[in-house]
Amino acid sequence: MNMGFLGMCSVQQGSLDYRVCGVITSMAGQNKEKKRYTIRDIAEMAGVSRSTVSLALNDSDKINAKTKAKVMEIVERVGYRPSAIARSLVRQQAGVICVILPQIGHVVSDFYFSESLSGILDVVTAHGYHLVVEMATPEFKTGKKALALYRQRVMDGVLCVGNLTTDTYLTELAEAGCPVVLVNSVLGNLPAIIGANRQAAYRAVKHLAKLGHRRIGHIRGSEFVATAIHRTEGYLEAVRALGLEESDELLAQGYFDRESGYMATKWLLSHSRRPTAIYSVNDMMAIGAMDAIREAGLRIPEDIALFGGDDIVLAQYVTPKLSTIRQNMYLIGQLACERLFDILKDKHSEVYEEVELELVIRESCGANKSSR
Amino acid sequence: MNMGFLGMCSVQQGSLDYRVCGVITSMAGQNKEKKRYTIRDIAEMAGVSRSTVSLALNDSDKINAKTKAKVMEIVERVGYRPSAIARSLVRQQAGVICVILPQIGHVVSDFYFSESLSGILDVVTAHGYHLVVEMATPEFKTGKKALALYRQRVMDGVLCVGNLTTDTYLTELAEAGCPVVLVNSVLGNLPAIIGANRQAAYRAVKHLAKLGHRRIGHIRGSEFVATAIHRTEGYLEAVRALGLEESDELLAQGYFDRESGYMATKWLLSHSRRPTAIYSVNDMMAIGAMDAIREAGLRIPEDIALFGGDDIVLAQYVTPKLSTIRQNMYLIGQLACERLFDILKDKHSEVYEEVELELVIRESCGANKSSR
DNA sequence: TTGTATGCGTTATCAA
DNA sequence: TTGATAACGCATACAA
Numbered sequence: 030m031n032m033g034f035l036g037m038c039s040v041q042q043g044s045l046d047y048r049v050c051g052v053i054t055s056m057a058g059q060n061k062e063k064k065r066y067t068i069r070d071i072a073e074m075a076g077v078s079r080s081t082v083s084l085a086l087n088d089s090d091k092i093n094a095k096t097k098a099k100v101m102e103i104v105e106r107v108g109y110r111p112s113a114i115a116r117s118l119v120r121q122q123a124g125v126i127c128v129i130l131p132q133i134g135h136v137v138s139d140f141y142f143s144e145s146l147s148g149i150l151d152v153v154t155a156h157g158y159h160l161v162v163e164m165a166t167p168e169f170k171t172g173k174k175a176l177a178l179y180r181q182r183v184m185d186g187v188l189c190v191g192n193l194t195t196d197t198y199l200t201e202l203a204e205a206g207c208p209v210v211l212v213n214s215v216l217g218n219l220p221a222i223i224g225a226n227r228q229a230a231y232r233a234v235k236h237l238a239k240l241g242h243r244r245i246g247h248i249r250g251s252e253f254v255a256t257a258i259h260r261t262e263g264y265l266e267a268v269r270a271l272g273l274e275e276s277d278e279l280l281a282q283g284y285f286d287r288e289s290g291y292m293a294t295k296w297l298l299s300h301s302r303r304p305t306a307i308y309s310v311n312d313m314m315a316i317g318a319m320d321a322i323r324e325a326g327l328r329i330p331e332d333i334a335l336f337g338g339d340d341i342v343l344a345q346y347v348t349p350k351l352s353t354i355r356q357n358m359y360l361i362g363q364l365a366c367e368r369l370f371d372i373l374k375d376k377h378s379e380v381y382e383e384v385e386l387e388l389v390i391r392e393s394c395g396a397n398k399s400s401r
Numbered sequence: 402m403n404m405g406f407l408g409m410c411s412v413q414q415g416s417l418d419y420r421v422c423g424v425i426t427s428m429a430g431q432n433k434e435k436k437r438y439t440i441r442d443i444a445e446m447a448g449v450s451r452s453t454v455s456l457a458l459n460d461s462d463k464i465n466a467k468t469k470a471k472v473m474e475i476v477e478r479v480g481y482r483p484s485a486i487a488r489s490l491v492r493q494q495a496g497v498i499c500v501i502l503p504q505i506g507h508v509v510s511d512f513y514f515s516e517s518l519s520g521i522l523d524v525v526t527a528h529g530y531h532l533v534v535e536m537a538t539p540e541f542k543t544g545k546k547a548l549a550l551y552r553q554r555v556m557d558g559v560l561c562v563g564n565l566t567t568d569t570y571l572t573e574l575a576e577a578g579c580p581v582v583l584v585n586s587v588l589g590n591l592p593a594i595i596g597a598n599r600q601a602a603y604r605a606v607k608h609l610a611k612l613g614h615r616r617i618g619h620i621r622g623s624e625f626v627a628t629a630i631h632r633t634e635g636y637l638e639a640v641r642a643l644g645l646e647e648s649d650e651l652l653a654q655g656y657f658d659r660e661s662g663y664m665a666t667k668w669l670l671s672h673s674r675r676p677t678a679i680y681s682v683n684d685m686m687a688i689g690a691m692d693a694i695r696e697a698g699l700r701i702p703e704d705i706a707l708f709g710g711d712d713i714v715l716a717q718y719v720t721p722k723l724s725t726i727r728q729n730m731y732l733i734g735q736l737a738c739e740r741l742f743d744i745l746k747d748k749h750s751e752v753y754e755e756v757e758l759e760l761v762i763r764e765s766c767g768a769n770k771s772s773r
Numbered sequence: 774t775t776g777t778a779t780g781c782g783t784t785a786t787c788a789a
Numbered sequence: 790t791t792g793a794t795a796a797c798g799c800a801t802a803c804a805a
Binding site: 067068069079080082083084086087111112114115116117118119120 | 800
Binding site for chain 2: 780781782783784
């Protein structure tokens with residue numbers, strides 16, 4: 030981690046002149062292992078058979094109202110709930126969706142994680158399913174943990190958030206029969222919901238072009254991240270379609286973090302004819318670009334315009350505020366999850382769907398100056 | 402939402418001159434419902450009984466090595482994995498821990514969510530359990546969904562992240578016999594892991610006092626959030642212990658967001674003798690305080706010092722950078738989860754444990770100027 | 774309305 | 790000693 034970017038910062042561990050810290054043990058002793066009733070217990074208490082209880086629980090009309098009421102009264106009184114495990118066993122489905130997340134450290138943009146999870150969770154809950162979370166660690170991938178999970182019937186289907194284009198463990202999983210939907214990524218012809226990044230990038234570049242920019246630099250991202258690839262494609266398409274300057278000197282490589290954005294920008298500025306605007310694949314690199322631009326003694330609205338991507342919270346707090354591409358991860362998560370349930374229900378064919386993204390144009394980052 | 406604070410910002414929906422957007426359907430047709438083997442299938446294929454297969458799977462020594470090898474060869478070849486559902490049924494435990502999260506919108510600080518979840522997930526995985534996620538919506542609480550989940554045997558224990566002090570649904574759950582551990586909160590005498598916020602706040606105030614501040618304002622948070630209560634207690638203890646000025650005029654009420662921090666600070670500054678430093682219970686309100694301080698024509702390092710709490714990412718990006726209290730949510734999540742497994746194993750007595758927090762002293766927010 | 778088989782793995786018991 | 794048999798855990802579907 031590059032602490033240089035974080036500025037001077039000292040961290041103080043606790044001093045000894047305060048004594049709250051420690052362990053306090055209380056003996057109130059709850060958790061006294063209350064009995065959990067089974068359908069047998071209820072049947073006995075009601076003086077009926079287990080099947081009758083089952084019918085009552087499922088509000089069947091093959092049972093007379095009085096019996097049903099009597100059973101349900103007991104059910105409510107003792108707080109009986111049928112075992113989800115036993116139910117899963119007969120129904121031959123777990124009632125569980127698994128979401129595979131990138132390793133936390135890699136989840137750069139603030140909302141990516143929480144928003145997509147939120148969208149997924151809402152849909153999963155609405156379908157009466159549960160959501161289990163797994164993390165795509167190297168061991169998880171190479172150990173084929175996902176496949177094991179499916180074969181163990183732990184889950185009925187999988188959502189994968191922001192996987193790499195090299196994650197073949199997912200295609201294997203799908204080939205084994207497990208429904209898989211990708212959230213904001215692409216892999217083979219697996220069903221996927223993803224933002225229309227080509228389109229958004231195209232429009233970002235077009236926006237800069239409209240302001241008079243002809244020489245627009247670009248900081249691309251890793252070659253294994255589909256959204257980044259698409260954005261770079263959109264940039265290239267726009268450059269060609271709009272007849273802007275096209276050159277290798279305008280194409281820098283970054284790896285999504287601030288440091289690499291800084292380095293990429295230094296490189297872009299090192300050429301004799303430097304760009305008048307820079308479109309970065311994500312916000313963090315654009316923030317790194319700010320560092321490099323300032324270091325070169327250039328002013329950001331006046332000398333170089335900036336455009337980022339992802340609309341992380343920081344984008345509105347840096348000075349100048351960053352123009353960027355907003356991806357509605359909540360929506361993407363929701364849609365992906367709905368798609369998964371479609372597949373779960375009637376074994377749909379694969380679907381690759383793009384969700385429109387918004388441009389967020391903020392003042393004073395140069396993306397709204399028609400200076401040239 | 403107060404857009405005023407976010408600054409001017411226009412959002413552009415897609416134009417029509419680009420045509421990527423849409424749905425592309427491919428017919429590759431995976432998901433062809435591969436057969437999932439059961440222990441019966443394996444037994445037949447190996448020409449042994451089901452119990453023999455079970456013994457082989459569990460690497461028992463009551464079975465001769467050759468038979469075991471033969472069975473396992475088949476198991477590996479066809480990729481058989483015993484059903485977690487059937488296993489759960491006989492073992493009488495789900496092998497699932499449930500984490501209840503606050504509603505996403507309320508999870509203000511960036512890392513609170515992802516870091517604690519990450520710590521929990523690591524421990525849950527290490528114990529061979531699975532993690533299901535639920536969100537503490539109003540319906541979830543009032544509908545006693547957690548209790549139902551426990552009675553349905555969906556989960557063996559519960560971790561709750563950042564609950565309110567009014568969430569009695571959790572005590573009910575615990576009284577029904579479900580092991581519950583609170584992550585960074587307090588409720589009755591439920592087991593809990595929480596940061597040593599009193600201590601940290603005390604040290605933050607002491608730090609300001611050492612720099613010469615005698616009149617330190619404080620922005621408190623909601624009365625239902627334990628961590629905020631503790632910090633305010635720590636502030637008060639420090640004020641008394643160090644003989645600083647104590648006054649109602651120095652105690653402002655906020656609700657964790659930028660807007661209320663702004664309002665609280667305006668109020669603090671409205672009194673004839675304004676504070677020379679402000680300690681806010683969290684960072685977002687401290688950032689709101691910056692707005693108010695600047696609006697009042699005051700300079701932040703020189704006229705008023707600032708100290709926040711939580712160490713959100715933003716804290717290092719605002720100008721000046723914020724001094725703050727860092728809570729290691731990864732660690733707190735881990736510890737809480739370990740505690741839960743302790744309880745699961747031998748029905749421990751309740752434990753309330755505090756984890757030491759760090760002060761993060763950053764340049765130029767006034768918390769390092771010994772000006773007076 | 775109820776008895777019974779089913780789903781799948783584990784374990785105690787019993788036979789070879 | 791090794792392996793086969795049966796009962797168990799819990800809810801549901803279906804025939805009786």
